[in-house]
Amino acid sequence: MIFNLDKTTSIANVFLAELRDEHIQKDAMRFRKNMERLGEFFAYEISKTLEFERKETQTPLGVAKTAFLTQQPVLATILRAGIPLHQGLLNVFDQAESTFITAYRKNHKNGNFVIQVEYISTPDLTDKIVIMADPMLATGMSMVLCCKELLNRYQIKELHIVAAIASTEGVNHVRANLPKAKLWLGAIDEEMTSKSYIVPGLGDAGDLAYGVKQ
Numbered sequence: 001m002i003f004n005l006d007k008t009t010s011i012a013n014v015f016l017a018e019l020r021d022e023h024i025q026k027d028a029m030r031f032r033k034n035m036e037r038l039g040e041f042f043a044y045e046i047s048k049t050l051e052f053e054r055k056e057t058q059t060p061l062g063v064a065k066t067a068f069l070t071q072q073p074v075l076a077t078i079l080r081a082g083i084p085l086h087q088g089l090l091n092v093f094d095q096a097e098s099t100f101i102t103a104y105r106k107n108h109k110n111g112n113f114v115i116q117v118e119y120i121s122t123p124d125l126t127d128k129i130v131i132m133a134d135p136m137l138a139t140g141m142s143m144v145l146c147c148k149e150l151l152n153r154y155q156i157k158e159l160h161i162v163a164a165i166a167s168t169e170g171v172n173h174v175r176a177n178l179p180k181a182k183l184w185l186g187a188i189d190e191e192m193t194s195k196s197y198i199v200p201g202l203g204d205a206g207d208l209a210y211g212v213k214q
Contacts, residue, residue, distance in 0.1 A: 039088020081206035140173030
């Protein structure tokens with residue numbers, strides 16, 4: 001299943017447009033806030049697919065029948081770029097636990113690179129719904145590697161993947177390696193540079209949110 005925000009129209013499209021805009025994105029605080037807002041939007045959309053139960057809630061004037069999640073998801077992200085998107089998801093799923101993963105591209109002299117996973121901090125994910133967020137789904141290699149690390153350790157009940165922008169290649173790689181995952185994407189762009197940056201994309205999400213890394 002793939003949800004593509006770019007094929008719909010809502011206020012969330014404005015958040016995505018501002019994330020892409022080379023002038024607006026120079027304001028790092030606004031960039032982080034728009035990424036956070038996008039996370040909130042995706043959390044709302046994902047919540048429609050989850051299971052709820054009806055309970056009675058006592059109000060000052062009587063009893064109302066209300067809906068509650070039967071199970072809180074666990075929110076996972078890849079540091080550092082994923083933090084604002086993760087925060088948006090957490091603003092909505094405010095009782096959720098979190099998983100944090102550090103992964104990076106290790107570049108070789110010939111221009112190729114491999115993905116290295118260094119650190120995972122996670123609660124027990126057995127029989128849990130996991131929502132993995134990373135703003136850019138370029139080659140899809142980082143996403144697949146991080147998700148498989150979790151899947152190898154735990155029997156995850158359901159996997160959702162959230163990204164602001166994906167490449168066609170990245171989507172194909174994720175679908176081939178994680179066929180049961182549900183994808184929630186802001187947009188799918190066709191091209192990538194030789195260094196695997198999405199075109200037109202938005203640039204380096206981590207640098208735009210937190211400063212240029214050395």
